[in-house]
Amino acid sequence: MKKNQRMRNWMILVGMALLALGVLSGCGGDAENQPEGSTQTPANTSESASFRTLDEIKESGKVVIGVFSDKAPFGYVDENGEYQGYDIYFAERIAQDLGVEVEYVSTDPASRVEYVATGKVDIILANFTVTPERAEQVDFALPYMKVSLGVVSPDDNVITNVEELNGKTLIVAKGTTAETYFERNYPEVTLQKYDQYADAYNALIDGRGDAFSTDNTEVLAWALSNPGFTVGIDTLGDVDTIAPAVQKGNETLLNWLNEEIRLLGEENFFHANYEATLAPVYGEAADPESLVVEGGVVE
């Protein structure tokens, strides 16, 4: 019967499709298992402590450091796919002094705490501002930089006073100090929040908000290279420090980092870092003494 013939062809097609899917899912299973076996994620020592101690990191020959990959000039990826910036300069030195390779994990502002808290990275070096709330979840080492908040706005409507923001829309990146600062101190300001810095800047350029606030270093650098935008407020809120963070209780690594920062202070390492990574960007706009913290000591 002709109809039966057609049905049979059908069945073959269906069968073949299912087979193909089976093969595909087979491959899927392999690919899924592969990364777990690799050294991509730090191994768990036990359930309660998922961090790796200093010795474990040295033994594994690799330190996993969480950095920003889209926050020039602190942490970004250049056109050759290499991580670069102030944080990276320091990270490279840490790896060198530990005598291990470095593996970078690209993080976003909102997920930094989670990365260290779950031991997915050993150290966070992602422009991480020290706050009491964060200090409850992670252990901060000595600071290597200091910042306060800045507000950048378009030239034709520059915001020079925080009070001017009342009733206006301020763009912030989620999980940043700017977000908490404005929520706590200026509830009348409407906040427009973005997950990623790149999106936040685009929002400002597109005029979706009246101003953008984040660390002053960041807005200063950005305004310098984006004509049409001015930093109307360059110091706002408290002066905050930026420090590496490790998982709570990871004392061996924390002590090593503190000692490292102290030692690097003796050779003025962070000034050299500033010259290499930040000076080309800020030029005359910023004074290194207002940003760099040497040897973990804030004057």
Added chain:
Amino acid sequence: MQDLDISILFKGINFLRLLGGLWVTVRISLIAVGLSIPLGILFGMFMTLKNPIAKGISRIYLDFVRIMPQLVLLFLVYFGLTRAFGWNLSNEASAILVFTFWGTAEMGDLVRGALISIPRHQYDSAAALGFTKMQTFYYIIVPQTFRRLLPLAINLTTRMIKTTSLVVLIGMVEVLKVGQQIIDANRFDYPNAALWIYGVVFLLYFFVCWPISLIARKLEERWR
């Protein structure tokens, strides 16, 4: 400046990096789709069972997936499992797990819909012709279901490809993130690069999803 901005695409290995990012996107979504379709077919059949317990389980699973944003699921699996049980899944494994979990539910519901859309008389006629239950299913119901399912499954596939851009939040650098990295690294010198890079990213997504739609159309024509 406009004509210069496109040039950052060819600076260094930027374009290769974008393609590399695209490969991450395609790899995750294809593996997830490859797993979701067979699992979804099984789940869809399970959903059509008259058993109240089976119905309850399906309902809870489907609603859970529908209500939970995929981002929350990603965080739950990637960070949550490590926090709660110390299970350390890599970000790729977490992404595949979440997208398969989501895809299976969506696909299951599509299969269920396709199955119950086969008119009652198809089953009755088959029974009248002396087909057994299994024969009815294999010779009559499945082929018709498959035809109805195809456009919906393709739709789901392209939707998954696009949704995988969320994996950047668990540290996977896929095509959109590479684009943002390029935009950011060059934002001091090429402030208008965003438009160009996003344009290229758009084209890349298009060239991934378009052939899938083409194949689907061809198959639909052939099976008509």
